[in-house]
Amino acid sequence: MDATEKARLLDEDLEEDREGFLMDAARAWREAGDHFRAIALLTEAIELGIEDSDHPRVLLAEILFDLGQDDxxxxxxxxxRKTWPDDPSPYDQAGDLMRKRGEFEEALNWYDLAVARLDANDKTLSVYALGRRQMRQKLGLPEDDLDALAEPLQRQMDDVVRQVKAKRTALPPDQLDGPSGSP
Structure with a gap:
């Protein structure tokens, strides 16, 4: 099934459970290359007040950046930012988006907002503080208490990356490619 066919099937599901499928259909249309259909679906999701695990405004902003519509x-x-969702994930996603764009100060602002939504005892605090820590390091800012909290998670991630790289270098070149011809 190609991306366009998948997007059409999700469109059909939209008629049955519109709120439940808007984000999936928007992602599928984006993947299929129909950014304008994705924008229409995301705009509808925003108007309906849908807050999925991926916030529609962040995905919409990402598509608009891709189309050169930065403003x-x-x-x-x-x-x-004005809606101030209770869930920290939209802020974290916005931080990731701005990090990918190389806008590190803006990314740090978003990561700070994500962390601000959490209680100090929340077990996910270090996960959200990790992006913040990485941006602070990139900007040359001194380590603070939240950065120290995220350090063990950073070390774990670094270990995993090292292990994956070590396994890849140990494999013969003909075993590096997966079934689709990509690693």
Whole structure:
């Protein structure tokens, strides 16, 4: 099944459970290359007030950035900030988006907002503090208490990356490619 066919099937599901499938259909249409259909679905999700694990405004901003509509993308991110969702994940996603764009100070602001939504005893605090720590390091800022909290998780991630790299270098070149021809 190609991406367009998948997107069409999700469109059909939209008619039955519109709120439940808007984000999936928008992602599928984006993957299929129909950014304008994805934008329409995300706009509808925003109007319906849907808050999925991936916030529609963040995905919409990402698509708008991809299309070179930076001002409109930033408007979506400002609107997200004004809604102040209880869930930290939209802020974390916005931080990831801005990090990928190389806008590290803006990414740090979003990661700070994600961490601010959590209780100090929340077990996921270090996960959200990790992106914040990485941006603070990239910006040359001194380590603070939250950075120290995220350090063990960073070490674990670094160990996993080292192990994967070691396994890849130990394999013969003909075993590096997966079934699709990619590692």
């Amino acid at each position: 409109t993308a930033r408007t979506q991110l400002r609107a997200l």
